[in-house]
Amino acid sequence: MSYIKLRNTxxxxxxxxxxxSFYVSCERLFNPILNRFPVVVLSNNDGCVISRSKEAKEIGxxxxxxxxxxxxxxxxxxxxxxxxxxxxxxxxxxxxxxxxKRFSPNIEFYSIDEAFLDLTDLAIEDxxxxxxxxxxxxxxxxxxxxxxxxxxxxxxxxVANHVAKKxxxxxxxxxxxxxxxxxxxxxxFPVGDVWGVGRQLNKLYQKNNIKNAFDxxxxxxxxxxxxxxVFGLKTVMELRGISCIDFDLEEDRKRxxxxxxxxxGKKVKEFETLKEALISHCLNAAExxxxxxxIVKSIVVFIKTSPFDKSQKYFSRSKTxxxxxxxxxxxxxxxxxxxxxEKIFVPGYKYQKTGVIFCGLSxxxxxxxNLFENKNIMHANSLMKAIDKTNFRFGRNVITTADTGFRNNxxxxxxxxxxxxxxSFEFLPTIKAI
DNA sequence: TCTGGGGTCCTAGGACCC
DNA sequence: TCTGGGGTCCTAGGACCC
Numbered sequence: 116m117s118y119i120k121l122r123n124t125x126x127x128x129x130x131x132x133x134x135x136s137f138y139v140s141c142e143r144l145f146n147p148i149l150n151r152f153p154v155v156v157l158s159n160n161d162g163c164v165i166s167r168s169k170e171a172k173e174i175g176x177x178x179x180x181x182x183x184x185x186x187x188x189x190x191x192x193x194x195x196x197x198x199x200x201x202x203x204x205x206x207x208x209x210x211x212x213x214x215x216k217r218f219s220p221n222i223e224f225y226s227i228d229e230a231f232l233d234l235t236d237l238a239i240e241d242x243x244x245x246x247x248x249x250x251x252x253x254x255x256x257x258x259x260x261x262x263x264x265x266x267x268x269x270x271x272x273x274v275a276n277h278v279a280k281k282x283x284x285x286x287x288x289x290x291x292x293x294x295x296x297x298x299x300x301x302x303x304f305p306v307g308d309v310w311g312v313g314r315q316l317n318k319l320y321q322k323n324n325i326k327n328a329f330d331x332x333x334x335x336x337x338x339x340x341x342x343x344x345v346f347g348l349k350t351v352m353e354l355r356g357i358s359c360i361d362f363d364l365e366e367d368r369k370r371x372x373x374x375x376x377x378x379x380g381k382k383v384k385e386f387e388t389l390k391e392a393l394i395s396h397c398l399n400a401a402e403x404x405x406x407x408x409x410i411v412k413s414i415v416v417f418i419k420t421s422p423f424d425k426s427q428k429y430f431s432r433s434k435t436x437x438x439x440x441x442x443x444x445x446x447x448x449x450x451x452x453x454x455x456x457e458k459i460f461v462p463g464y465k466y467q468k469t470g471v472i473f474c475g476l477s478x479x480x481x482x483x484x485n486l487f488e489n490k491n492i493m494h495a496n497s498l499m500k501a502i503d504k505t506n507f508r509f510g511r512n513v514i515t516t517a518d519t520g521f522r523n524n525x526x527x528x529x530x531x532x533x534x535x536x537x538x539s540f541e542f543l544p545t546i547k548a549i
Numbered sequence: 550t551c552t553g554g555g556g557t558c559c560t561a562g563g564a565c566c567c
Numbered sequence: 568t569c570t571g572g573g574g575t576c577c578t579a580g581g582a583c584c585c
Contacts, residue, residue, distance in 0.1 A: 165585090312583090313583045315583090371557075376555085378553070
């Protein structure tokens with residue numbers, strides 16, 4: 116029985132390059148004194164720990180843990196704490212990725228701190244030496260330490276990468292090794308840590324006595340397909356060394372959806388404040404899609420209370436609005452958002468979050484204008500261009516609509532920002548020549 | 550007091566049609 | 568008027584990732 120089409124039986128050589136404690140490494144790059152301390156970076160709103168230095172991991176700070184729960188540890192061990200600075204991390208990420216691109220044209224930018232490289236067709240004599248060299252060059256050129264795992268499939272290269280990190284080797288490869296060597300690593304690898312196995316699948320596998328990656332590799336195909344989905348089976352095949360998760364090589368891949376949402380700094384009850392936050396998110400999303408030259412035909416607006424708040428019943432509601440014409444016009448979009456919010460707002464709740472999702476984005480260039488569309492569309496286009504240009508030059512939200520308000524009493528907490536800005540001269544390091 | 554945000558993909562189930 | 572099977576398309580919700 117064959118569920119999955121196998122395109123190419125030739126064994127591949129796939130490297131996964133992953134930046135170590137990426138956000139922490141970025142902060143340390145501009146402030147080397149931090150190398151002497153445990154460091155953590157917090158999520159938006161200073162909510163959870165999302166990046167930890169090696170030392171922070173060692174004293175027992177867990178990934179994703181709420182900040183207020185680790186404050187004791189932070190104090191005790193003098194941990195340096197930072198609010199996230201995505202502009203900085205994005206910039207450093209681009210430096211790392213453009214360095215990697217020199218090494219293989221077949222590269223998939225998988226996330227802000229990870230990339231897959233297809234090395235199959237390169238003439239590499241000694242793979243081990245090659246990836247060690249690669250690691251050294253990235254550190255030298257960008258200042259960011261990385262780990263590299265190499266194997267014949269993406270899933271196995273993820274395993275190799277974990278092993279490299281855990282053993283503090285920096286690199287680990289499964290290419291050219293015999294089956295027993297790989298199996299030995301898989302036996303020590305908890306099934307819940309396998310790429311593609313989340314909380315639910317882990318629960319299912321544990322219940323069926325599938326404890327590690329080796330157990331999963333040897334599962335019966337029919338059982339896996341019946342009890343999970345096609346992804347589940349692809350993962351199993353990949354553990355066997357059969358590549359079935361393709362590379363996405365599209366470099367300027369455009370997003371299909373665009374979501375902007377934030378938790379509030381403190382809970383919000385009034386419609387007015389919800390409105391101000393929502394419109395502000397809507398304007399940010401609109402600016403994002405204009406930057407990508409995309410337009411949107413349908414939007415979802417949502418409001419919700421905190422699932423952790425025991426003082427009230429959890430409440431969450433959303434509304435989808437289909438626009439008469441696809442657009443990137445901030446004014447049209449905020450009008451639609453407001454309309455949706457009015458329909459879903461229920462007074463009496465302490466809200467934690469609101470947001471907007473632009474769904475099914477399409478390319479503005481391919482869009483044919485409609486006979487019934489507003490004749491003022493050209494004017495609207497130049498207005499949006501003028502707003503975007505001004506905001507780019509003088510800072511975000513210099514020009515905005517009155518609906519976003521002036522009180523800003525919904526804004527998130529950001530008490531530990533390093534405020535590093537790579538486009539500012541102020542942050543250039545000073546070198547003393549003696 | 551304080552628990553992130555932004556994506557992608559899959560599936561089940563409903564609506565609709567022949 | 569009632570009944571059945573099978574196909575397609577759409578959508579909401581869930582699972583997963585970093």
